[in-house]
Amino acid sequence: MTNVTRTVLVALITLGLAACASKETAPVEDTSTPEPMPEPEPVVETTGYQGPTDYTSKEGLDDPRNLLSKRVIYFDFDKSNVKPEYREILSAHATYMAANGGARVTLEGHADERGTREYNLGLGERRGNSAMGLLDAQGAASNQLSVVSYGEERPVSTCSNESCWSRNRRVEIVYTRVQ
Amino acid sequence: MTVMQLCLRVTLAVTLAAALMSSAAARDDELIIQITPAGEAATPIAVVPFLWSAAGVPGETDMSKVISDDLARSGQFNPLPLRDMVERPSRLPDVNYGLWRRLEVNYLVIGEITGSPLDGYEIRMHLLDVVSGEALTSLVFGARAGGLRYTAHHIADTIYEELLEVPGFFRTRIAYITAEGEGDNTSYSLMVADADGFNPQPIVRSREPLLSPAWSPDASRLAYVSFEQGNSSIFIQELATGQREQVARFRGINGAPSFSPDGRRLALTLSRTGNPEIYVMDLSSRRLRQITNHWAIDTEPVWAPDGQTLVFTSDRGGKPQLYQVSVSGDGKPQRVTRQGDYNARASMSPSGDRVALVSGTAEDYRIALMDRETYLMQIVSDGPLDESPSFAPNGRMVLYASRRGQQGVLSAVPVYGAAAAGHTAHQLIYSDGHIREPAWSPLRQ
Known part of the structure; x- marks a missing residue:
């Protein structure tokens, strides 16, 4: 467990579980003070989620601080290798998939508008396959993964310069089943 | 004159033609044809x-x-x-x-x-x-x-x-794809219009991408790629009735359909083995024959008029280039484009003597013509994002898609004889949505 995780755990116990903590320790220390009324259970279910570096709980998918919430990785022009800065994201998802055998992911491969459409379908698929290879190597099972290429047909940005092109050369990690 | 000089000269001529046409304005939902003065x-x-x-x-x-x-x-x-x-x-x-x-x-x-x-x-x-x-x-x-x-x-x-002393093409038609709207609200149409852009009719409408329309040699059917089932699949649709059949829905890419000259076979791209390869499907038995087998992207096959040879795009040499291969499956693909970084998406001239293709660098894609005997290339469009060349059925013009800002444009350029030498006339079809992937029909039979 990393230091960050430990700090977060301590914080959670201090803040969220203050009532329980005092309930457990109070009787030993001082019996003369009246026991405080037990507070209602927290409405938000946090069971098992250990914070931004917990890659095994589905809560992480919605926590903006957690790498699991990052589900798009970007590529260089006409390239399909996963750049180093995105490997951590893929390994977080691989960890999640290994821990949640029911999870299913479609890797949607995309290209920018440059080059021909059918070639870009091939390029989008190659990017999807490259992401799939890393997920697979880090513990996701092949039956959890599929690739679909949209080539240049579904741009997220439509200007004709690098600011849009760089956002369109991407693989989107789409969970079709979470658990 | 060197080839580079020729390319430059031709390109300048086209740029001038484009400047003359820039006064054209688009009306809502209508194709507009503009004709530049002839030379x-x-x-x-x-x-x-x-x-x-x-x-x-x-x-x-x-x-x-x-x-x-x-x-x-x-x-x-x-x-x-x-x-x-x-x-x-x-x-x-x-x-x-x-x-x-x-x-x-x-x-x-x-x-x-x-x-x-x-x-x-x-x-x-x-x-x-x-x-x-x-x-x-x-x-x-x-x-x-x-x-x-x-x-x-x-x-x-x-x-x-x-x-x-050659047949005209004024009674032929063009097929093309339009995309209206943005993001998740995009709607796609496969359109068919007269060769002059009049009477545009949608023959397929979808919320999911449509691409790569290809005519049957008798101009009665169109093959195309549709994402309506989440992944790509290939349909063949009868123009007169609207009836259609799904002919390819394998795992991975189902793309780039192209009818053989006799109309009995379909060349296509499938990535069911893990990466895109060229196949030929016998349309009556649906039996597939794998033509290429390489880790590279092999796609965009088109037939030579003999029905024996396919020209296709492959990045097996590192960058996309055109190759040709025998459909009998024996023999190694031979590279046919010899100049330039990026050469893709061939359209075969009806006589098979030339191919039109997309040629470019990372920033600039233009339509080029390559002589299949001498391998010499000539640039015929002004870029920077030109694509999908398609020969007229008499081989005298090439239709292609380009962009003017965010507007799609279809252009036709003469590519034969004296008219081609001066690049004097040019047809433009504008639309408000994205318009792309034109395919010029064969002569109606």
Whole structure:
């Protein structure tokens, strides 16, 4: 467990579980003070989620601080290798998939508008396959993964310069089943 | 002159043509055709307004204008403007050849429309040689009400063939894809229009991407790629009935359909083995034959007219280039493009002597023509994002898609003889949505 995780755990116990903590320790220390009324259970279910570096709980998918919430990785022009800065994201998802055998992911491969459409379908698929290879190597099972290429047909940005092109050369990690 | 110099010269000519056309504006949901003035290489001709001697008032089709615009758009004719026609004969005895000689036209077209909307029309036309003072062709065409536009295209084809000795393409059609809206609200249509951009009709509409329309050789069917089931799949649709069949829905990519010259086979791209390879499907048995087997992206196959050879795009050498391979499956693919970083998406000329392709660098994609014997390439468009070249069925023009800002444009450029040397005429089709992937139909059979 990393230091960050430990700090977060301590914080959670201090803040969220203050009532329980005092309930457990109070009787030993001082019996003369009246026991405080037990507070209602927290409405938000946090069971098992250990914070931004917990890659095994589905809560992480919605926590903006957690790498699991990052589900798009970007590529260089006409390239399909996963750049180093995105490997951590893929390994977080691989960890999640290994821990949640029911999870299913479609890797949607995309290209920018440059080059021909059918070639870009091939390029989008190659990017999807490259992401799939890393997920697979880090513990996701092949039956959890599929690739679909949209080539240049579904741009997220439509200007004709690098600011849009760089956002369109991407693989989107789409969970079709979470658990 | 070196090839580079030739490319530069041709490119400049096209850039000038594009500048001339930049005044065109787009109207909502309508294709607009703009014709640039023809250059010196084009043959001067006058198409005199046809005399309306039929019952009722003249309909919305101005036949002589349709004929004149067809001829101008081909890049091979330079029609005389209406305002210069000081006489407007419609019958042979009324023709004053001396006047037309002074107006420096080589040929004159006159005609008369008789009949009625109920019984049908008769169109009497004469093609006259102004220099010799002789009629080259005198014909009578029948037309039903609503059929005058098609008959005008027929007359233009007749004139074109009489004077150039090759069939015209004015009665052919074009298929293309449009995308309207943004993001998740995009809707895609596969459209079919007349060769001059009129009568655009959607034949498929979808919320998911459509791409790569390809005509059957008899122009009765279109193959295309649809993402309607989440992944790509290939359909073949009968144009007249709208009925369609799904012919490929394998794991991975199902793309780049291309009918064989006999219409019995379909070349296509499948990545069911993990990466894109070229296959040929026998359409009656649906049996597949794998043609390429390489870790590279192999795609965009097109047939040579012999039905024995495929030209396709592959990045097996590191960057996309064109290769050719025998469909019998024996023999290694041979690289056919020899110049440039990026060469893809071939369109075969009807005689098989040339391919049109997309040629470019990372920032600039243009349409090029490559001679299949000498491998020499000539750039014929001005970029920077030109794609999807498609030969006219007579091989004299190439239609392609390009962009003007966020607007899609279809352009046609003459690629044969004197008209090509000057790049004097150019057709543009604009639309508000994205318009792309034009495919020029074969001659109707």
